[in-house]
Structure formats: C-alpha cells, structure tokens
Amino acid sequence: MDLKTLLFGSSLGCFHEEWKIQSFTFSENPQLKYGIVQKKGGPCGVLAAVQAHVLQHLIFGDSSRNNTVRCLRPSDAERIQCLILALASILWRAGGNDKVVVTLSTGIQQFTPAGKYKPDGILEMLLLHFITKYEDLLKFLQQNIHQFEAGPHGCILLTLSVILSRSINRVRGDMDVITNPLIGAHGYCTQELVNLLLTGKAVSNVFNDMMELDSGNGNITILKGVTGRSDLGLLSLFEHYDVCQPEAKVESNPLQLPTQKCRHSSCPVVKEIKSPEKYCVASLESENS
Numbered sequence: 001m002d003l004k005t006l007l008f009g010s011s012l013g014c015f016h017e018e019w020k021i022q023s024f025t026f027s028e029n030p031q032l033k034y035g036i037v038q039k040k041g042g043p044c045g046v047l048a049a050v051q052a053h054v055l056q057h058l059i060f061g062d063s064s065r066n067n068t069v070r071c072l073r074p075s076d077a078e079r080i081q082c083l084i085l086a087l088a089s090i091l092w093r094a095g096g097n098d099k100v101v102v103t104l105s106t107g108i109q110q111f112t113p114a115g116k117y118k119p120d121g122i123l124e125m126l127l128l129h130f131i132t133k134y135e136d137l138l139k140f141l142q143q144n145i146h147q148f149e150a151g152p153h154g155c156i157l158l159t160l161s162v163i164l165s166r167s168i169n170r171v172r173g174d175m176d177v178i179t180n181p182l183i184g185a186h187g188y189c190t191q192e193l194v195n196l197l198l199t200g201k202a203v204s205n206v207f208n209d210m211m212e213l214d215s216g217n218g219n220i221t222i223l224k225g226v227t228g229r230s231d232l233g234l235l236s237l238f239e240h241y242d243v244c245q246p247e248a249k250v251e252s253n254p255l256q257l258p259t260q261k262c263r264h265s266s267c268p269v270v271k272e273i274k275s276p277e278k279y280c281v282a283s284l285e286s287e288n289s
Helices: 002-008 044-060 076-094 134-149 154-166 168-174 191-199
Strands: 100-105 126-131 210-216 219-224 233-236 259-262 269-274 279-284
Touching (some): 002 168, 044 076, 044 191, 076 154, 076 191, 100 134, 100 154, 154 168, 168 191, 191 233
Antiparallel strands (some): 100 126, 210 219, 259 269, 269 279
C-alpha cells in the first residue's frame, strides 16, 4: 500500500490505461530507428528520460562511431543494447551505485489484496529481484529486456524498479512535501519522478542544492533542488518566457548531452550535439503526434 500511496496519493489508485500499454518499443521508421514510440499521453516523462539515455549511449557510448548520422541509424541489436545500458544507468544511479531492485512480471498472482487496496492486475503479479553488482545488472537486463521492450508493461516496470531501488522512504525524503504523488493528474509524471529518473533523487525542484524561504514567525521552509551535476539536463518552455531557469546542475553538462524539455504537459527530447565539425538538433516526439 505504501508503494501505491507514493505513486498515486492513495492505495486505491491504479495505473491509467496509457501506462498499462506502454513499453520501450523502437520505431521502425528508417529515419527514426533510434526513437521510442509513445502510444498515448501520460508516461511521457518516463519515455523522455529513457530516450535521452538511449541517445547518450548511441552517440557517445562507442568512440568508434564518430558519424552522428550513422549513430542515429542503429541496427536492431545496437539499439536494444543501448536500451539495456540506459535502463541500467537509471537504476544503478537510483540505487546509489550500490544495489538495485528490478521488478518483473510473472503473469501469476503473487499475493491476495486485502484492506484498502485496489488491485490493478499488475502489482499483484510482480517479483522483486535484488542485484548488488553493475555487471550482474547488465546480464539480468539482457536476459529480460523483452519485458521492458516488448511489454506490455515496460514503462511501469521501470518506474517501480527505480522507486524501489531508491527505496520508498528515501524517495519521500527527497521531496519537499512527502505526500506528493509521483504520478499526477491525467497520469502525467510529476517533477519528482522525472528528477528521480534523471538524477537518482526525487527532488521537487530544478534549481541547485537547497533554498531556504522565510515563512514568517521565525519559520523556515526548505525547498530541495538537484545536489549534483547530471549528464542529462532539462529545458522548459517557460525559459522562453523568462519565467524560470533551471540551474547549471541540470541544464549544462560536460558532454553537451541531450536535454529534456517539458512543453505544456508533454516531454519531448531535444538532442543537441556540438563538435568542431557538426551541430545537430533532433526532436523526438510520438510518431502519432
């Protein structure tokens, strides 16, 4: 029930249909073979974070591939390997580079719901796998990547795995308000969930470190931001309006890597690649958009 409350704000909450049908399936469009296809709105924050990691490994992961166009036209085997590396990076960072929990579906009910718990046919079917070495994590994901890539619940499996790798208590401790859900209205990801996927901590803000606000009567409100530089950063439509500005730890990075842009309620990925010879920007959206 604690896991459901963290996800939805209530143990009676359930995943929306958009989440239940979403995995990390690649496009078969010859020009977009690097792209993950989003079926419906909702889990776009999870998809954008994974897509950014996939692009990171596609373009910067192999020094022998110095042609950007070639990198963005991977073989089936190359893109699946980059997906494995992407998931491993997200989980290992959330687990503090020490241990991870990977959830997999068994197709068989593992417990009988009771009390104030609404079954959804997904959480009841899961087994938890505890892994303490990064090499073992890669091997495990290699053996079970079909659950994430073909699904049908790959997006949910990653979300649950990253939460449990960080631990429910630590995720709550990361937030400004511990009762905030990770999945908000209409099934969209909250900032806390996006930050957990990108930085390994479910902080509520995108500024650096912490901010103290005077709440009056001698009281101080502490707002938590990003504590360390992330390889993958954030851009927002509101930056164009000069309303907000993500600070250096999530906006810039040593490798000029992809940035995630939250536009209205969606999260496409904008990839900026700079080198002495090339400048390339690619925007990834749902193929159906």
